[in-house]
Amino acid sequence: xxxxxxxxxxxxxxxxxxxxxxxxxxxxxxxxxxxxxxxxxxxxxxxxxxxxxxxxxxxxxxxxxxxxxxxxxxxxxxxxxxxxxxxxxxxxxxxxxxxxxxxxxxxxxxxxxxxxxxxxxxxxxxxxxxxxxxxxxxxxxxxxxxxxxxxxxxxxxxxxxxxxxxxxxxxxxxxxxxxxxxxxxxxxxxxxxxxxxxxxxxxxxxxxxxxxxxxxxxxxxxxxxxxxxxxxxxxxxxxxxxxxxxxxxxxxxxxxxxxxxxxxx
Numbered sequence: 672x673x674x675x676x677x678x679x680x681x682x683x684x685x686x687x688x689x690x691x692x693x694x695x696x697x698x699x700x701x702x703x704x705x706x707x708x709x710x711x712x713x714x715x716x717x718x719x720x721x722x723x724x725x726x727x728x729x730x731x732x733x734x735x736x737x738x739x740x741x742x743x744x745x746x747x748x749x750x751x752x753x754x755x756x757x758x759x760x761x762x763x764x765x766x767x768x769x770x771x772x773x774x775x776x777x778x779x780x781x782x783x784x785x786x787x788x789x790x791x792x793x794x795x796x797x798x799x800x801x802x803x804x805x806x807x808x809x810x811x812x813x814x815x816x817x818x819x820x821x822x823x824x825x826x827x828x829x830x831x832x833x834x835x836x837x838x839x840x841x842x843x844x845x846x847x848x849x850x851x852x853x854x855x856x857x858x859x860x861x862x863x864x865x866x867x868x869x870x871x872x873x874x875x876x877x878x879x880x881x882x883x884x885x886x887x888x889x890x891x892x893x894x895x896x897x898x899x900x901x902x903x904x905x906x907x908x909x910x911x912x913x914x915x916x917x918x919x920x921x922x923x924x925x926x927x928x929x930x931x932x933x934x935x936x
Contacts, residue, residue: 704782704810706898712936713737722925730760745800746785751775782810814863819844838872852895854904856930859897867892877911879921886911904929
């Protein structure tokens with residue numbers, strides 16, 4: 672059962688609640704990507720919910736712990752390490768837990784997600800280290816409105832009745848800064864709103880109201896990143912279409928996540 676749900680789990684693991692729009696007192700433009708880290712020993716709890724045409728079909732709760740940095744030969748140096756326990760609650764009432772280590776890199780210029788390793792319940796290795804073919808560049812300086820960056824990435828897509836890993840071109844853009852954001856974990860200031868757009872570089876098979884089609888997967892995301900915390904809320908939409916336009920006959924998938932609690936050392 673684990674590997675049946677693994678693509679969904681990895682999608683949300685790689686990415687380790689509403690915005691009031693009020694201004695904070697200090698300019699966010701002086702921040703750099705390393706300012707968005709939590710201290711070693713910090714524990715977070717987060718919720719991920721998945722919807723198909725507004726009908727919830729899965730929920731996940733992630734329990735994450737930031738461990739001391741490590742030198743990992745597969746990543747050519749020292750990396751940030753997160754230990755993650757992801758509890759998957761399916762629509763049929765069944766649940767299972769997926770354990771992993773997630774590896775990130777950060778410096779004054781960027782924050783990137785490099786890969787992960789699946790673990791057994793006792794913490795021993797279940798898989799080798801899985802290195803992303805391309806890093807997911809979550810943040811890139813300068814962190815000011817209007818700045819954007821692009822990169823190739825491989826991500827999971829729903830190709831009904833299963834999920835597959837396909838290639839995308841991603842574009843991140845700093846849409847707003849200096850925001851205050853309220854989520855279950857509390858209120859956070861000096862936050863960024865990041866807009867992400869992506870299109871698959873290969874067609875995806877999807878079952879629509881008028882039959883099965885081969886279409887482009889169009890991804891759109893709004894995320895909020897706050898200094899001293901990192902991401903606190905994300906909303907993804909997956910749509911299918913051609914020429915950058917969604918096909919109204921095809922399903923819309925929505926994925927929402929937010930941080931429920933943060934415990935610092």
